[in-house]
Every structure is written in C-alpha cells, then in structure tokens.
Amino acid sequence: MENRKERGRAGETAAASFLAEQGVQILYRNYTCRQGEIDLIGREGGTLLIVEVKMRKNRRQGSPCEAVDWRKQRKICRVFDYFRMKHRLDDYVPVRFDVVEVDSAYRCHWIKNAFEYQEM
Numbered sequence: 001m002e003n004r005k006e007r008g009r010a011g012e013t014a015a016a017s018f019l020a021e022q023g024v025q026i027l028y029r030n031y032t033c034r035q036g037e038i039d040l041i042g043r044e045g046g047t048l049l050i051v052e053v054k055m056r057k058n059r060r061q062g063s064p065c066e067a068v069d070w071r072k073q074r075k076i077c078r079v080f081d082y083f084r085m086k087h088r089l090d091d092y093v094p095v096r097f098d099v100v101e102v103d104s105a106y107r108c109h110w111i112k113n114a115f116e117y118q119e120m
Contacts (some may be wrong), residue, residue, distance in 0.1 A: 011055035011102040012039055018100065018108035024049060033086075035078040040100075047094040050080050052114070055102040064101040065111055070118070073097070077118040 016026050019042055028041040040051035052072070054064030076097065084093075099114035 008055060010106065012053045014102055014106040015051070015053040015100040015108055016040055018110070019049075019051070022110070031079070031083060033079060033082045035082050036075045038076060038079050038083065041083070044096075047096050048089070049096055049098055050076060051098045051100055052076060053100050053102060056104075065099050065114060068099050068114065073115045074118045080117075 012029065016029060019040065020026055024042040024044045026040060026042045028038070031038045031041050038050055039053040040049070042049040042051060052068050054067050056064045056067070080095070083089075095117070096113055097115050097117065099111045101109040101111065103109075
C-alpha cells in the first residue's frame with residue numbers, strides 16, 4: 001500500500017507529465033525556500049505558471065481545489081515573491097496561479113487562473 005508521501009509524489013509526477021503533454025515547459029518541481037514550497041513552476045508561451053498540485057483519495061472532504069484556501073494561496077504567493085526576487089524577475093512578467101487536481105487514478109484536471117496573487 002502506498003503511503004501519503006508516495007501518493008503525493010506520484011500525483012505531482014502525473015501532473016507534471018500532464019502539463020508537459022499540454023505544451024507547458026516544466027522549469028522546477030518542488031521549489032522550496034524558507035517561506036514554503038511551490039509544487040510546479042512552468043512556462044506556457046510567455047507566461048510563468050505557478051502550479052499547486054492537489055490530490056484527494058475521495059471527495060468526502062470536498063474537491064482537491066477546495067483545499068487551496070486563502071491561507072495556502074497566500075503562502076504560495078510568498079514563495080513566489082522569493083522566487084521572483086531570487087531570479088530577478090520584474091513585475092511585468094506575466095504570471096498565472098493554477099491548480100491541477102489529481103484523482104486516485106492519477107487523472108488530472110487543470111484549473112487555470114485558480115486564484116489571484118495575494119498581496120501582503
């Protein structure tokens with residue numbers, strides 16, 4: 001039986017493969033800093049994608065996307081701020097915050113523009 005961490009890794013791998021099939025160039029997986037982690041960072045055309053991957057065994061606790069509440073969104077934005085500073089990206093680089101839901105069969109559902117940047 002898979003443990004939670006292994007399922008999470010498999011879900012992120014499925015999401016990265018799915019996005020690559022859709023034409024997204026995956027730049028980073030599990031980008032980590034003191035502020036937290038971004039599951040996937042990619043590029044679609046000229047747009048930088050910040051992607052949260054969420055997986056649920058079943059829907060009793062709601063959809064995977066519902067788990068990306070305002071606290072999680074804010075944390076992702078703080079990590080993105082660090083990423084932007086570290087990579088010297090200016091404020092004019094188009095960025096989009098997406099969520100990829102992964103079900104128990106590792107099928108993916110891509111939600112583009114899942115949330116807006118959260119300022120402090």
